[in-house]
Amino acid sequence: MPRRPTIAAVLLLALALTGCTGAPAAKPSTAPTPVASTSPTGDGTLSIGTLFPMTxxxxxSGAAQVAGTQIAVRDILADQTTPTRPVQLIHRNSAGDLAAAYADLAARGVDLVLWDATTALPADAEGFIGNTLxxxxxxxxxxxxxLxxxxxxxxRLKTADPxxxxxAGGAEAYDGVITAALAAVITADDGGVSLKAGWPQVVSGSAVCASWGxxxxxxxxxxxxxxxxxxxRRS
Structure with missing residues (x-):
């Protein structure tokens, strides 16, 4: 039986906001690189589907990856300096009926799918999910x-699942969620097209940062x- 979606409120900041206290300063860099303009396709909820092995x-490892995504959401929530908007985690089994899992995530209109850190992405994955990143x-x-x-x-992982x-895989899943949320901040949109445009901008600048904050x-x-x-650093 499919698991129910996990829904939590997540802070996705508008870049127009100014001022922040208590966060460490990052190394200065040049002016931000413009992100290719795309029409917003999001609905106000960052919906992240996962395909991790649950059997x-x-x-x-699948359980560790689920825990990693949950901790990432928790860390984003810990920053209470701005209004919140929702994020949805929908976990499905990559080791079961994969075609059915694809179809379910596509039907739910997820904005992003995170694929298992321990196996290569199937060649047909993007075709089944459609335009989803x-x-x-x-x-x-x-x-x-x-590792x-x-x-x-x-x-920390065991606080989510004792x-x-x-x-193995928990750290990769954690970083995947944080990167997606930062891409949504950069593009001010949670839609898959915008996430794809913003994703490279999260890991290509000169201001190195090690956390959401x-x-x-x-x-x-x-x-x-x-x-x-x-x-x-991304390999």
Whole structure:
């Protein structure tokens, strides 16, 4: 039986906002690189579908990835300096009936799909999902292989799921959600077309930031960001 969507309020900042206290300063950079103009396609909710293994040999990693997405949402919520708008996490099993999972996510109109960090993205994935942005989390893995989390992040993952028996993939899933939320900030839209346009701008600037708060602070200062989160620089 499909799991019910997990819905939480997430802070997606308008770039027009000014002023922020308590966030560390990021390294200054040149003026922000313009993002290609696209017509807004979002509905005000950043809807993120996931395809992680929930059964079979890699189920433990799938659980770690679910926990990583939940912690990312929690960290965004921890910044209470701005109004909120919703984000929706819809988890589906990549190790089950994949065609049915594709169809369900497409029917729900998700803006973004995060694919399992432990396996390559199937060649037909984008065709099944349609115009939705599909991100292979293995792209976040340094060296192409997700590693077990360190002690500190393992403890954080277990606050979301105390029963975790593995942690590989959790960091990649965390960084995927943060990157998506930052892309929505940059484009001021949660639609898939806008996320695709804004995604490269999250990791290509000169103002290095390691967290949601640091990156938002830099964006509000009109800086180009380079998000290097739990997994570090994109491989």
């Amino acid at each position: 079979g040999a890699n189920a433990a 599909v991100v292979a989390l293995i792209d976040f893995a340094n060296g192409g292989t997700p 077990a989390a360190d002690e500190g992040f393992t403890a 029963g975790l028996t593995a942690t 640091e990156c938002v602070f830099a964006l509000m200062g009109k800086q180009n960001v380079d998000y290097q989160g739990i997994t570090g």
